Amino acid sequence: MISVDRKRLQANFERLLIADGVSKKEDETILVVKRILANIPVDIIENASLSKTRKNLYIRLPKRGDTDSPPILLSAHMDTVEPTTNIKFQCINDLYSTDGTTILGSDDKAGIVAILECLLAIHESEFPHPTIEVAFTVEEEIGLEGAKDFDTTLIQSKRGIVIDADGEPGIVMFAGPSQILFEVTIKGKAAHAGMAPEEGKSAILFASQCIARIPFGRIDAETTTNIGRIQGGRATNIVAEDCFLNGEIRSHNPVKLDIIKNQMKSIFENGNEFGYQVHFQDRFAYKSFSLSKDRPILTQVSQAILDCGLTPQYKVCGGGCDANIFNETIPSMECINLACGMTDVHTHKESVLFTDIERVTEILLAICSR
Ligand SMILES: [Zn+2]
Incomplete structure (x- = not known):
């Protein structure tokens, strides 16, 4: 040798x-x-x-x-x-x-x-x-x-x-595994947080409601998801107008990868029916x-x-x-x-x-x- x-x-x-x-x-x-x-x-x-x-x-x-x-x-x-x-x-x-x-x-x-x-x-x-x-x-x-x-x-x-x-x-x-990366931008409506909160639509609140509903973390033996970054809002006295977040989905099974992506997309994009403007963008990173x-x-x-x-x-x-x-x-x-x-x-x-x-x-x- x-x-x-x-x-x-x-x-x-x-x-x-x-x-x-x-x-x-x-x-x-x-x-x-x-x-x-x-x-x-x-x-x-x-x-x-x-x-x-x-x-x-x-x-x-x-x-x-x-x-x-x-x-x-x-x-x-x-x-x-x-x-x-x-x-x-x-x-x-x-x-x-x-x-x-x-x-x-x-x-x-x-x-x-x-x-x-x-x-x-x-x-x-x-x-x-x-x-x-x-x-x-x-x-x-x-x-x-x-x-x-x-x-x-x-x-x-x-x-x-x-x-x-x-x-x-x-x-x-x-x-x-395969990986999909995604980015979500949410636009709500700004308002004074103390004087007229009911006039605002908080992008942060909507983002957190979505995050609570999406498949998150270890999904099963071959699938995981994560939100890696989130940012939004401007000050404590303003109902947050904007929120941005990004994340990933990984799976050894391409069918599951697509199912989870579509679930996430529909949960976020549902906001469009409630007065938010939501953009969900994804791209396939590797196979x-x-x-x-x-x-x-x-x-x-x-x-x-x-x-x-x-x-x-x-x-x-x-x-x-x-x-x-x-x-x-x-x-x-x-x-x-x-x-x-x-x-x-x-x-x-x-x-x-x-x-x-x-x-x-x-x-x-x-x-x-x-
Ligand atoms: Zn390395």
């Missing part, structure tokens, strides 16, 4: 941690990735996007030697959520975290560094390997925009692994995927996990990731999402065990060297 260069993996992870990479500002991270790969013969295509403006990276390590293994796609996203400015990370007893003033960014730099080490170690070894393709995307955190814009005509693989799930190595996300356990990608990944002395754990994603998009946009693609140890992502408590990054790198090496 090919071994991981632990020192190099750690040094490269730290180089990535201090590189800025907030969504739409991924330049520093891109530079570090290119420097790490500078001495191995990979093809790199920059701006690998249909729009030619998003800075997705496509990387290809051509097949070597005698192998029947088909090409494989590895993917991670280069952007992080905020804040990352002046990040001060620490590593105590193998656990990476920050001083608590910023996020860590192991989401998804743990995935990036595992893929990079996989390419370096495979190249250095004498082992035959299939063509390895890498998609490093931008703007994942703001709606999977990089993956949606990825120039997938570059990709020849029909098996893919996104490394962007939290939890311990060995966890395989084989399914993910669900679900792969059966006998699909080649799952057999291949599971065997590699077993070879590394771990037990495969199959889970269903609650959120969307680039795997949703690759499964939707690349014909015949089967793409899963693999965990890389990160925990408490998107918070200042985010952390990752370095040994977990090592484990997931070993899994990738086992996948790519068979």
Whole structure:
């Protein structure tokens, strides 16, 4: 088995941690990735996007030697959520975290560094390997925009692994939900709250009555909804004329997704019959995927996990990731999402065990060297 260069993996992870990479500002991270790969013969295509403006990276390590293994796609996203400015990370007893003033960014730099080490170690070894393709995307955190814009005509693989799930190595996300986003604007009628409240129509009151009636939170095992933001009104002495809110619906079942959306829409739009002006707007954000356990990608990944002395754990994603998009946009693609140890992502408590990054790198090496 090919071994991981632990020192190099750690040094490269730290180089990535201090590189800025907030969504739409991924330049520093891109530079570090290119420097790490500078001495191995990979093809790199920059701006690998249909729009030619998003800075997705496509990387290809051509097949070597005698192998029947088909090409494989590895993917991670280069952007992080905020804040990352002046990040001060620490590593105590193998656990990476920050001083608590910023996020860590192991989401998804743990995935990036595992893929990079996989390419370096495979190249250095004498082992035959299939063509390895890498998609490093931008703007994942703001709606999977990089993956949606990825120039997938570059990709020849029909098996893919996104490394962007939290939890311990060995966890395989084989399914993910669809998502609908919606926005509602409600216009009522302003009036003096003390002198003539009966002349007003409170948009806030109507919004809250609707929220109390719509399906909210955990609907069933495969469906969730949320109102994420609400704002409205101007002052305590004015009956609120305006209210705005937005939210989301997720489900692994497209029929339920539509039923819930229509229920919500009709509850809100009912206000139009009672003197409110209500606009309900929705858009489909991404499509669900679900792969059966006998699909080649799952057999291949599971065997590699077993070879590394771990037990495969199959889970269903609650959120969307680039795997949703690759499964939707690349014909015949089967793409899963693999965990890389990160925990408490998107918070200042985010952390990752370095040994977990090592484990997931070993899994990738086992996948790519068979
Ligand atoms: Zn992520």
